Amino acid sequence: MNWPLLLSIFGVLVIFAAITFVYTRKADVAAVKKLDELAKKLGLTFDKGSLKHEPSLKGTYRDVPLVVESVVQGSGASLIYTTTYTASLNGLHIPLDLIAYPEGFLSKLGKAFGGEDIQLDDAELDEAFIIKGTSHHNVRQFFARPNVKACFLQMASEEGVFRFENKSLVFELPHRLLEEEERLKSHLDKIVVYANTINYSAGSPPDLKRAEQLDSDSSDPLGESTTLEVFVPKEKV
Numbered sequence: 691m692n693w694p695l696l697l698s699i700f701g702v703l704v705i706f707a708a709i710t711f712v713y714t715r716k717a718d719v720a721a722v723k724k725l726d727e728l729a730k731k732l733g734l735t736f737d738k739g740s741l742k743h744e745p746s747l748k749g750t751y752r753d754v755p756l757v758v759e760s761v762v763q764g765s766g767a768s769l770i771y772t773t774t775y776t777a778s779l780n781g782l783h784i785p786l787d788l789i790a791y792p793e794g795f796l797s798k799l800g801k802a803f804g805g806e807d808i809q810l811d812d813a814e815l816d817e818a819f820i821i822k823g824t825s826h827h828n829v830r831q832f833f834a835r836p837n838v839k840a841c842f843l844q845m846a847s848e849e850g851v852f853r854f855e856n857k858s859l860v861f862e863l864p865h866r867l868l869e870e871e872e873r874l875k876s877h878l879d880k881i882v883v884y885a886n887t888i889n890y891s892a893g894s895p896p897d898l899k900r901a902e903q904l905d906s907d908s909s910d911p912l913g914e915s916t917t918l919e920v921f922v923p924k925e926k927v
Contacts, residue, residue: 721868728874744771745867751878754778754885758874760867771866775877777859777885781892784857785829789822791853792846815839818846835891841884848880859885 722738722745729736734749734756744760755778763770808821808829815821815833819842823829833839845852850863859881863870870877 721871724871725868725874728871732875732878747867747874752882752886754882754889756878756881758867758878762866771864771869773863773865773867773870775859775861775863775881777881779857779859779885779889779892781857781889783828783832783835783892784888785823785825785832786857787822787824788829788832788857789853789855790819790842791855792851793818793820812839814843818843832892837887837891841887841891845884859888 725745725747726736726738729747729749732749732751734747734751737746737748739745744762746757746759748757750756757776758773760771760773763772808823808826809816810821810830810833812833821829833842842854845859845861848861850861853860853862861877861881863877867874
């Protein structure tokens with residue numbers, strides 16, 4: 691066995707790993723600095739993280755409570771990072787136990803073991819989501835409110851995976867938070883528009899005609915248009 695050659699190869703690998711670590715560490719430090727500056731600008735609290743946990747953001751931005759955090763799974767070359775954006779809602783007429791998540795293999799598995807899926811008799815929504823809740827009537831009323839359907843369909847088309855649970859919008863993106871500093875504000879701006887739109891809609895009277903159509907199991911869907919007329923809150927001075 692050629693020990694000198696093996697030691698040389700091992701030495702090269704160690705040097706390469708050290709260079710990669712130093713380069714990554716410098717990139718992380720730069721990203722942390724940018725995120726910290728952005729968080730202060732937006733009025734959010736930034737946790738720089740540690741060896742035990744990834745950095746995170748939390749606070750209220752444009753009247754919407756937000757939490758942004760990364761989760762890492764696996765080890766070594768198999769590390770998988772996911773950044774979760776959670777926006778809490780406060781609309782008065784949002785069903786407390788409403789759950790909505792995208793159709794898919796895992797979703798269908800959950801559908802098989804998680805009870806009955808609420809059908810809205812709307813081809814787009816029923817195809818895009820598995821929807822659950824205690825009161826079918828309240829869920830139908832909620833989705834009959836202005837812009838709610840359009841909001842949900844657009845959120846489902848966003849990057850990553852969207853779900854609705856615990857009166858919160860949850861977006862999971864396949865990135866590390868430290869890789870998101872360039873796009874973080876645009877993500878947050880988009881999410882708070884969705885959140886404020888639903889909050890506003892859930893505090894206004896539902897479209898009773900559409901709700902009645904749904905409750906009577908009409909073949910006429912909620913509506914074919916997914917154009918979203920968003921409610922944009924005024925900037926605070």
